[in-house]
Amino acid sequence: MQETLIEAENISYIYPSSVVGKGRQMEAVTDISFTIKRGEILGFLGPNGAGKSTTMRLLSGNLVPAKGRITICGYDLFEQPLQAKNKIGYLPDNPPLYKEFSVDEYLLFCAQIHQMPKAEIASRLEYVKQRCGLEKQGGRIISHLSKGYQQRVGIAQAIIHQPEIIILDEPTVGLDPIQIFEIRDLIKELGQTHSVLISTHILSEIQEICHTVQIINQGQLVLKDSIAGLSERMQSTVLLASFRQRPEQDLIYAIEGVVEIEQKNEQQWQIKCSAQMQRVAAEIVKLATQENWDLYEIYKQNHSLESIFMSLTMTEEGNSEQDQADGD
Numbered sequence: 001m002q003e004t005l006i007e008a009e010n011i012s013y014i015y016p017s018s019v020v021g022k023g024r025q026m027e028a029v030t031d032i033s034f035t036i037k038r039g040e041i042l043g044f045l046g047p048n049g050a051g052k053s054t055t056m057r058l059l060s061g062n063l064v065p066a067k068g069r070i071t072i073c074g075y076d077l078f079e080q081p082l083q084a085k086n087k088i089g090y091l092p093d094n095p096p097l098y099k100e101f102s103v104d105e106y107l108l109f110c111a112q113i114h115q116m117p118k119a120e121i122a123s124r125l126e127y128v129k130q131r132c133g134l135e136k137q138g139g140r141i142i143s144h145l146s147k148g149y150q151q152r153v154g155i156a157q158a159i160i161h162q163p164e165i166i167i168l169d170e171p172t173v174g175l176d177p178i179q180i181f182e183i184r185d186l187i188k189e190l191g192q193t194h195s196v197l198i199s200t201h202i203l204s205e206i207q208e209i210c211h212t213v214q215i216i217n218q219g220q221l222v223l224k225d226s227i228a229g230l231s232e233r234m235q236s237t238v239l240l241a242s243f244r245q246r247p248e249q250d251l252i253y254a255i256e257g258v259v260e261i262e263q264k265n266e267q268q269w270q271i272k273c274s275a276q277m278q279r280v281a282a283e284i285v286k287l288a289t290q291e292n293w294d295l296y297e298i299y300k301q302n303h304s305l306e307s308i309f310m311s312l313t314m315t316e317e318g319n320s321e322q323d324q325a326d327g328d
Contacts, residue, residue: 061088089166151175244293
């Protein structure tokens with residue numbers, strides 16, 4: 001059984017009046033619970049202002065929850081903060097880089113902040129530079145690096161002290177396609193031996209690199225599933241059939257497994273099935289031939305990740321108020 005490295009139990013966070021206005025409070029995260037195991041890459045999805053960055057700040061110890069408990073590798077994050085935070089590597093959405101430093105100077109500084117043994121620092125610097133593709137960049141000033149290389153430096157500082165858990169907030173934002181590909185490969189490699197929590201707006205990124213996905217909306221978790229489970233959700237029990245002649249609905253309803261029929265336009269019909277879609281489709285083809293409905297198209301309608309995301313996060317009022325408070 002995989003070891004649980006992060007356990008969040010019923011955590012909530014309320015923005016103070018100094019953030020949202022005098023005499024007002026706003027709950028940015030509401031009663032969230034989840035776990036992350038070693039070797040798991042968990043993707044955190046949500047619209048702007050949903051609470052993603054707030055949750056990551058809570059998990060990294062940069063914010064204190066109004067209620068709930070966070071355990072990092074068995075340490076209570078707020079009762080044993082030094083032990084717990086030593087297990088965490090954190091890359092916020094704005095990487096904490098001292099851009100006037102060279103890459104080597106900055107990573108040495110980060111190693112010293114984490115109080116790494118002096119005898120280990122040199123070898124560890126070489127290791128993280130190799131791991132993050134920075135071998136030839138050590139002497140360069142960070143401000144002179146491209147956005148992609150600055151992101152690499154941000155990840156390098158997050159793993160310099162050999163943490164068990166890596167928290168990455170929007171690690172590929174603003175990168176070009178080649179840089180995105182390289183950072184995704186690095187995250188997948190890190191996920192083999194660490195727990196990785198990544199937030200992103202890019203839906204395809206979740207499917208590409210994560211084992212588990214969570215969707216947050218208005219501060220609440222509305223979905224947690226494995227990528228395999230998500231793929232099952234994306235499978236549909238709906239057939240779309242197009243006829244040049246209007247079909248008789250009663251005859252289609254008589255097919256075992258058909259539960260609902262809806263006309264989508266003049267020639268296309270949506271047919272919902274309880275099971276055995278392949279058999280139902282075959283029966284419709286046979287029936288259409290017998291009744292001369294001139295069937296010219298029939299296929300299974302699959303849900304996309306985008307459609308699942310939209311159905312779980314669309315609200316009439318939106319998240320504009322929380323957008324102002326939360327940097328998601």
